Amino acid sequence: MKKLFAGQILRRRREELGLPQAQTAKRLGISPSYLNQIESDQRPLTAAILVEVTRVLKLQVADLYDDGPERLAANLREMLSDPLFEASAVGARELKSICAGAPHLVRAMLDLHAAYRRMEERYRGLDDALRFGEGAIDAPRRPFAFDEVRDFFHFTGNYVDALDRRAEELSDRLSDAGATSFESLSDYAARALGLRVVLVAPEKAGGAVSRYAPDLGALFLDADQEPATQKFLLGCHVARRTEGERIDALVEGAHFKSQAAADIARLALANYFASALVMPYGRFAAAARAERHDVERLSRRFGVSLEQVCHRFSTLQRPGREGAPFYFLRVDRAGNITKRHSATRFQFARYGGACPLWNIHEAFERPGQFLTQVAEMPDGVRYLSVARSITKKGGFFGSPRRDYAIGFGCEIDHAADLVYSDAIDFKNPAAVARIGVSCRVCERSDCRQRAMPPLDVAISVDADERGVVPYRILAGT
Structure with missing residues (x-):
């Protein structure tokens, strides 16, 4: 069983309740130094202490498995890939530390950057606004809701x-x-x-x-x-x-x-x-x-529909009765993500398209079939990914139809819970697709499908030597 480290969560909750560390340790039946080690993530929570923690700090067990810092860190890293921050060099460990220690500040920074992007797009659309009427100037604001x-x-x-x-x-x-x-x-x-x-x-x-x-x-x-x-x-x-x-x-x-x-x-x-x-x-x-x-x-x-079932998978996280954690998304033929939900660590691109190596794009080419894939993200976490195309018809002759691809999946530890895992040879290394969130934040240097270099690393262009892409990503940047 994976060890549970939840120091930051415990400290924040204890401070919210106004409980001193010594008093909390006494209620938990442990020494203050032991509690300090737990809150510093030097020691994991044992089963016995876990029970007492939920009672004393009025927490659900699910709260202690919160992967909020990881989610925030991924979003913050994507924000820092904006050329606006090209002089900033923040490592993965530092990002996670910031997000665990100051989550409210990080979310405020994400909100501020989103506001900046809205203003930038509004500025770029000013010519169209002047050309087509004053009301058009507000158009770029609408999708961000x-x-x-x-x-x-x-x-x-x-x-x-x-x-x-x-x-x-x-x-x-x-x-x-x-x-x-x-x-x-x-x-x-x-x-x-x-x-x-x-x-x-x-x-x-x-x-x-x-x-x-x-x-x-x-x-x-x-x-x-x-x-x-x-x-x-x-x-x-x-x-x-x-x-x-x-x-x-x-x-x-x-x-x-x-x-x-x-x-x-x-x-x-x-x-x-x-x-x-x-x-x-x-x-x-x-x-x-x-x-x-x-x-x-x-x-x-x-x-219910196939899409409704897949979406419901991603919501089965009732405390104490959790199902396998799933992600779910829906994309159109242009690659726009029109729905995205996740109870996993899986990260979706906030800006731009999804990774072209992901099987959800292939679903349009093989209509009506469930496609399976073992996908590995840059952090090394592997997922069983399932994709299928769907069509929404108007219901009468000549009515317009809408084509989408839906995808869902879970971390590979839960793959045996899905019938779709029967179609995969997990012992075959070639069966693993090394995907990323999107090209702009993916650090893979050997991807043959890359559309653009990462925005937060340096590149080298050699006029005398050219690979599949016309540049090399420099390591250590």
């Missing part, structure tokens, strides 16, 4: 306990076993909310996939959507009607920088509730283990 909400879920471990448990309670009332059906949700909406659910052609609903008409007491859903989508949309509306106060409290506690981010977060939290409602934690987690996370079987069993 989504980044703020993504970071909110990222730093909460992609699990929202209050909403998850409330959704499970409601699902248990509607269905003691099996899936939460569209019919049971519709009946509940009629009985408890006084809501009629009406399936209509999209043109009769104004082109919207869902539209609530409070004056009619009706929720109109696009009849051309897949049944799984219709059920999810109904679940989102139930969330807004029944969990509005809880969602508002979560949003207010997050202190978003803009109203747009707050509104997006409310929608995302309603989506979270809907997902937990149609795939309740206990039943879904048990089924996922029994089926070894077979996405197609779970999709049929719970009456």
